Every structure is written in C-alpha cells, then in structure tokens.
Amino acid sequence: MNRRAVLRAGAGLAGAGIVGGCLQTESRSVRSPPLVENRPDAVYYPTHSEGMEMVGSTTAGEYKVAAMYSYPHRFWEVTGADTNKKELDGSHAMHFMAVVWDPETKTVLPNASLTAELTKDGSLADQTNLYAMLSQPMGLHYGNNLEGDGDGTYTASIDIGSVPDDRVRRSGDFRGRFTDPATAEIQFEYSERARDDLPYQEYDDAGNRAALEPMDMMAPSATVPPEGELPGAVRGTATSGDAVFVVTVQDTVPAGIEGDGQYLAVFAHTPYNRMVLPSMTLSGSLADDSFALESTLDPDLGYHYGAAVPEVTDGDTLAITVDTPPQLARHEGYEMAFLTMPDAEVQL
C-alpha cells in the first residue's frame, strides 16, 4: 500500500476529524514552521531551509538538464502582482526540481516549459507541469511538489519544451536555438527515510531583510555577473520592489536585433545574491523616446532586457517602467518581493 493508501485507510478507520492531524504529521508540519508574522514587502530570511538530493544530470537534444529533490515545500505561484500559495498536501512525497541550461555557454534557460512524469515499476506515480521558480538556496529552477508511490527506483521523464519567440527574443548565436523540444530520462532511488535524512535548519532571524547563501548544485546558476565583469559600460543602477536594475550601454546592437545605434542592456537581479529576475514586461524612456525593453537571451550578455537606441548621451535619464513583475513562482523569502514595482530612474 502506498502512503496515500495508508492515509486513506486511516481516514476510513479514524474519521475525517483525525485525518487533518494525520496528514499534518505525515507532511511533517514541524518541518514547515508557520510563516513569520509581518513579512516585509522585500526579500527576507525564510523560517528554514532544507538540503536537497541530486538525482542526476544528462543531455537531451540541445539542452543539459539536472534534477534534484527535496522535502515538499510550500511555494507561491504568481499571476500579475498576485500570489497564490501552493499548500502542501499529505500525498506529496517530494519537491522535484530541474535546471536546464545551454551546455556551451552555461546559460540557464528560464522560459522552457517543463513537464515531469514520475513512474515506478512502469506505473504512473505523478505527472505535472514544473513551474519556473526562484529560491534563495537554489536560484532559478523548475519545480513542483509531486506524489510518490513508496520507496524504490523511480524514472523521471522530463519533457523540455521549446521557448516561444514571443516569450523571449534570441540574439547572436542563440538565434534559432531552443526551438526543439527534447526529453530526458533520469533514474533515481528514493526513500522516505533518505528524504527525511536531508539536512534541515531553522533560522532565528527569520523575517530579517537578508537572503540565504546559494548552495552548490551540479548545475550552473542564473546570476548576473558583478558589475566589473559585465560586458559594455555600466551606466547606473536603480532599485524597484527590492529588485536591482543594472543599466549598461553596449556599443553594438547584438546580431539579429534591428537598429544600428547603441544597445541598452538592462540586467535585473535579486539583492544579496544577484540571481537573474526573468519574465517581466519592462519599458523604458530616454529623452522623450519610449520603447520596450524586451526580454532577450544572448550568448554573450545572457538573459537581459534590451532595446536598440540611436544614441545615449551623458546625463540622459532612463526611466524604467515595470508593466509586469517577474512571473515566476517563489519559495519562501521571495514571495513578498518583486511584486509592487514602482518606476525607477537612472541617470546615465
């Protein structure tokens, strides 16, 4: 009998009232302490963190993918500026995660659509969309809480979807890339006991405006390089909703993007650990000229928001408007930040 069956059998015996408590022990609510009160509208220290187990990594088509799992996590889906908390349910066995990147440039892809199917002994344990999400220790990844079917050997079949051009523009050698879907299969051992042995830590200073250190993964992380290492000239920074915008001017427009003046590349990242903040709608205005800052994947610049402009004059003011905040799910500590994002101005 799988865990779910045990729970249901229990429900039959003990009645519905007890099931609530039973489910909670099953999902070890001790391991998800209550949220801190008065969470700031900013990045904050979560109540706890958990280790993760590397499941494996492999190559599929033009992608490299690594998968891992951790204890089931609460997380928040984001639609516009609204968050919707995904509650844990007693049938979830693990928080299953994957990171996808371009092997050559190690660029992490934030907009592939991932599906994971988990089978054990040839029968389906769960199949789900993996949400693009952001966590302090893990950075940008795809994940969801999945149901299992007891201890044993699982096969995770991960469908990596193509990235629509309408969603993110590609330039340079990334033109024409990430248009073919691919499937990766990874086998792994899972047991409740191994999962429960994963490191677990609670924090006394939960709620403080700070962030956990990223952990080591067998996958590259999507971070914006320090200002000194960014290509082009850094011309200023601004913050909005706790996000940092670093504005650079490139002397040439990346291949494949129309325009022959200069190129404004805006890098958006989290405070403290410089994790890329993808999936916003941004627009800019410079000297009475308004334009979209289009989300773009470029092999040299990485993920950024860009616009070709005739010329940037010293002392010009770039106004950045966030029409849509980062549309990706958030782990605890990020769910209050990057939602209400007022206009920002940068003197170039």
Added chain:
Amino acid sequence: MDFDESLPRRQFVKAAVAAGGASALSACLGRAPRAGEPVPTGVSDISNLPQRQHAWNDRVRVDADGNVHLPRHQTFLYLTVDADGPPEDDARGTVEAALRTLDRAYERSNEGLVYSLAYAPSYFDRFEATLPDSVDLPEPRRLSGFENPTFDTQDALLHLASDRGDVVLEAEEAMFGDRSEANGVAVEAKLGDALTVDDRRTGFIGAGMPAERQAQAGEPISGIPDSLPVPEQSPLFMGFEAGFAGNQATEDYVTIPEGPFAGGTTKHVANLRQRLGDWYDEQSFAERVMEMFSPSHAEQGLVEGVGDNLGADSGIDAVLDPETIQQSISDHGRVGHAQKAARANRDADGNVRILRRHVESTDDDVASLHFPSLQRRLSTFEEVRAAMNGDDLTDNPAIRQRVNNGILEYIFVQNRGNFLVPPRRHRALPTPRPA
C-alpha cells in the same frame, strides 16, 4: 476475471467495459442496469444506413437546447492488418461481412450501437498509390512545443459507442472474441479474422459518471486529488459541459465534399492525462471559468454550475477579438481555453470548423480524456490546436506556455493519431484510390 460485486450497478458496468472480454460481458449481462431489456436490432439492407460513418448526431440523444449527448460507453480499438503489404480481397470481404453483422445486430443509435472504422496514413502506405489531394491526412505529429506524445500508427481504429455498456462489450466480443451471436444475430464473420487488436482504450461521458469514477475502491485515481472534487452533475472531470451545439461544426461541414472518399471525414484522436489537484484545490470557481471559457465569462457571471445555463452556445464568439483578449490578460493575467482555441475554429463566414467528440477515461486508473475531433481536412485540427497553445499570447509573461494559459497546466498529451473515416461504401480495407 473478478469483478467487485459490491460496486454500484452503473459503476460496475463501467468497470466491465474497461476490463472487456467474455467474462466481463457475462458479468455485465447479469448486472447491467437494463440487462434483459431488449436492444433494438439493425437493418438487413445496409442501403438504409447513411454513407457517412460519422453520421451520429441524429441517432443519439439530443437535449432540449439541441446539444448532442454522446453515447455513455465507448471503446476505441486500435487495429493492425494481419499481413504485410496491401490487404487481400478476401480480407476485405471478411471485414465487410463482419461490419454487416454489426449493422444487422444493432440499431444504429445510442440504444443500439453507433460505430465507425477509420484508417491511418500508415495503412495507406501499404499501397503504391497515394491518397488523392481531396484527402488531407498527414502523419500524426507533435502539436505543441511542450508535448512528446506516442504516435498511434496502427492501421485502423474501430470506435464503438452505445448508451448500453453491455452492447459495446458484446459487439467487441462478437468481432474479436468467442461470441457467436450479437444481439441474437449469428456472427458470420469476425473482424478478428483480418485485423488484430493492438491497443484497447475505453471511455465514458455523461452527467454524474466522472464523479462516480473519480475514486476506485475509495482511493482517488491518478490525477484526482484527495478532496474528490468532481461535481456530481458534471459530464467531464474538469467540471463543465462541453460540445454546445453552437460551438460544434455540423456533420455536413466536416464531410469531405469531393473525390473517391466524398462522404467521409478525417479524425484526429488524442489521449490526454489530467492532473486536477491545482485546478480544483487552488482555484476558485470564477478562476476555473476564466481558464476554461474566458475571463469575461467570469466577470459577467455567465456560467453557473457545470454550465447548463449556457443553453446551446458558450457565447465565446463575443470575446475572441484581440483587444478583448489583451484586456483580459492585463486585468486577470489569464486567457480562456475555449477563447484561445475558438480563434482558429471559425471560417470566413463564421462557421465552426471542427466537431469535437471527446469522452473521459479511467484506463490504467488515470483520469484521462480521449479526444476525437472530426474535420474536413486534418490540418484544420492542427491549426485549432496551435491557437489553443496560445504561444502568441506569451509575450505577456503572466501567460506562460502552460500556466494561466487556458487549461494547459492540467492536461498532458500522451497519444496522437490521425485517421480517415471513409464513407460506408469504402469502409472495408479501402485502397487509396477506390473506384
């Protein structure tokens, strides 16, 4: 085979249809709600039957609003031809004789049996000649950037449907099993003598059936959360009615108008698994209406309950223009399933282009959907599916490939197959260019 005798009667019949076989049939004959009630018989002169194998609409139940209700029990038998190369004439004769047995045995209706036998592009590859230009029938292919389906490339698909579970079972046993009589009519020839069943899938549709079947022996089937949320009155797992008369192509419209296969149609059949935990547990009714129909439907409170109140039309045509869709996306961060798909589902004169005949399934204890769609040209289906993908709407990052994008977050394509449903005169192992 053991059948759980304690199951409620209707559930029992479903279990029997899903299991199939002679023991299921005999168990079912004793237990079916209307076992013992006579099944209306068919015709001895098949010229009394329509040329269109897909002419089902005026032979099944239609409600007061004119909406067609598909037969409650359905079986999809994926068949392979027993030899290599083009089939021989005697195989053709066997198939025709077998189908005539079904025609004689059962009235062509929901009380008896409605059925069709269709052929895949791979079947026509057995011949040197190719299909005429009047038939548009590509091989099945991937229809979204995030799916990786198995392609059903068996030769043929026999689709059986009846309101009586004992009839679909008996017809199957008569065609492929040991049964020597079908509804009292002697079985003169069996499809099984020319064709082999490669895969067998079962479906059901009707108010109450999904709710009854969301759990098996107290355990939710895969895709259904512990809360067992499927509404009592819903004909589909996702909680709404589908297939309003005004949102379906007519049989006339989907019929191939010319060439040797005039009177036939093309059929796409997908199988999609469903995962409905987040659909029900994380979303309000209004959010489900937004994602299934359109955000405007939710704003205006157009849908009540399972959507009975919509009458004969979902009203989707009022919300298809790009401005309305963009406005809904900025106001609600969502776009509706019907709204997106319908954009490509009208011709220049406003006629609906595809005829959807989807039914639910609990095969392998997974909540899934068998999705047959009929259209004059198969590529029309591909265009409608592309519109349903909504890739063009993902420029607003609230709309992700699978998230806030209609119902794509909850459905997972497992199989796709394409078929030609020939007119009756060419239903038995046709050549690509029949005279």
